[in-house]
Amino acid sequence: MAELIYGPSYRAYDLGPEHPFSPERQEMALDLVAALGHTVQRIEPEPATREEILTVHDEGYVRAVEALSAGEPLDDAAALGLGTPDTPVFPGIDLAVRSLVGGTLTGARLVSEGRATRVLQFGGGLHHAHPASASGFCVYNDLAVAIKHLTANGLWVSYIDIDVHHGDGVQAAFYKDDKVQTISLHESGQYLFPGTGAIHELGDGMGRGLKINLPLEPFTDAQSYLEVFEMLVPRAVEAFGPHVLVVQAGADAHFDDPLADLALTTQAYEKLYRRILDLADQFTEGRVLVTLGGGYSLHAAARVWTILYLVMNDLPVPGAIPKAWAAKWAERLGGKTAATLHDADPPYERLPNRDEIAQRNQVVAKRLIDALMPYWF
Numbered sequence: 328m329a330e331l332i333y334g335p336s337y338r339a340y341d342l343g344p345e346h347p348f349s350p351e352r353q354e355m356a357l358d359l360v361a362a363l364g365h366t367v368q369r370i371e372p373e374p375a376t377r378e379e380i381l382t383v384h385d386e387g388y389v390r391a392v393e394a395l396s397a398g399e400p401l402d403d404a405a406a407l408g409l410g411t412p413d414t415p416v417f418p419g420i421d422l423a424v425r426s427l428v429g430g431t432l433t434g435a436r437l438v439s440e441g442r443a444t445r446v447l448q449f450g451g452g453l454h455h456a457h458p459a460s461a462s463g464f465c466v467y468n469d470l471a472v473a474i475k476h477l478t479a480n481g482l483w484v485s486y487i488d489i490d491v492h493h494g495d496g497v498q499a500a501f502y503k504d505d506k507v508q509t510i511s512l513h514e515s516g517q518y519l520f521p522g523t524g525a526i527h528e529l530g531d532g533m534g535r536g537l538k539i540n541l542p543l544e545p546f547t548d549a550q551s552y553l554e555v556f557e558m559l560v561p562r563a564v565e566a567f568g569p570h571v572l573v574v575q576a577g578a579d580a581h582f583d584d585p586l587a588d589l590a591l592t593t594q595a596y597e598k599l600y601r602r603i604l605d606l607a608d609q610f611t612e613g614r615v616l617v618t619l620g621g622g623y624s625l626h627a628a629a630r631v632w633t634i635l636y637l638v639m640n641d642l643p644v645p646g647a648i649p650k651a652w653a654a655k656w657a658e659r660l661g662g663k664t665a666a667t668l669h670d671a672d673p674p675y676e677r678l679p680n681r682d683e684i685a686q687r688n689q690v691v692a693k694r695l696i697d698a699l700m701p702y703w704f
Contacts, residue, residue, distance in 0.1 A: 329445035329639040334371035339423035347623040355629035362652035375428035396421035408461035431469035452620030485569035490577025491587040493524030505533035515542035536702025545588035549595035551685035566703040577620030578631035590675035
């Protein structure tokens with residue numbers, strides 16, 4: 328069973344009614360879990376303190392977030408990535424985002440103190456935030472703060488990022504750190520924000536060979552994704568020998584996501600989650616902390632994260648979605664909702680060039696493994 332972390336305060340991190348990073352995504356998923364007959368027991372976290380935020384973020388940047396949160400204008404806000412269309416600001420944003428950081432940090436404490444092995448933080452995953460700037464919907468980097476706590480308590484971390492966007496902020500925070508391995512599978516930065524995550528980004532200094540990026544072709548389907556994941560990730564984790572896995576489980580690599588062009592199915596996500604838990608059982612005595620992340624098709628994200636909850640709690644994944652839940656959310660959001668947790672007819676499995684895409688991904692994965700081999704042995 329997994330400890331679940333979630334609180335009503337998470338809803339305060341709301342970037343606007345037209346913004347894709349909507350707190351309705353978690354609400355839908357938890358409502359679907361309940362509709363499937365499961366009682367959700369959760370831990371409501373305290374917000375991270377200012378001092379905890381400062382373990383990752385610069386003092387001047389934190390002061391800027393606090394000022395904007397209090398309604399004070401700042402001339403250089405946009406230069407800090409704040410108040411932009413991607414990352415707008417609103418009164419109270421400092422506390423709202425510290426609530427999300429507090430949830431991920433609570434999960435890290437449960438693991439470091441031996442009070443839990445599997446932890447699901449039903450929020451967070453703000454992997455684009457940098458020490459002195461916001462980026463890509465992310466103001467503070469909850470993952471980096473949690474990983475800092477884990478390493479400060481003697482735990483080596485393998486960070487696995489399956490969000491469709493490169494986990495650039497987490498990678499940058501630990502680029503020279505020999506206690507943190509970062510692994511990101513994402514749509515290639517040639518085509519997608521943030522434009523980073525190439526295979527030559529291997530880390531510096533003692534962290535060289537521990538920063539691992541697998542950029543994937545647009546329209547990569549489930550079969551190809553799972554193939555290259557299996558080629559790379561188990562070998563990398565085994566070579567590093569971590570004490571805990573930290574996973575950013577963004578749902579935006581799903582084929583229905585409007586902001587990217589990978590083509591995973593909910594079936595593929597279930598296989599991914601099970602494989603990651605297998606790796607935790609094999610290499611970290613089961614210790615794994617999972618956050619959410621991107622996922623901008625509400626109907627896809629709700630199903631993907633419901634499957635995540637079920638898999639992490641060793642519960643069966645049923646076929647049908649309760650009709651009452653589907654009707655409720657179809658009325659609330661407009662349009663139809665899916666009738667099943669698994670995708671009935673994935674469109675990208677019929678692409679005529681899917682074999683060519685898979686071959687390109689294989690070539691990139693092999694080149695990356697060749698580059699890593701000197702660091703593995």
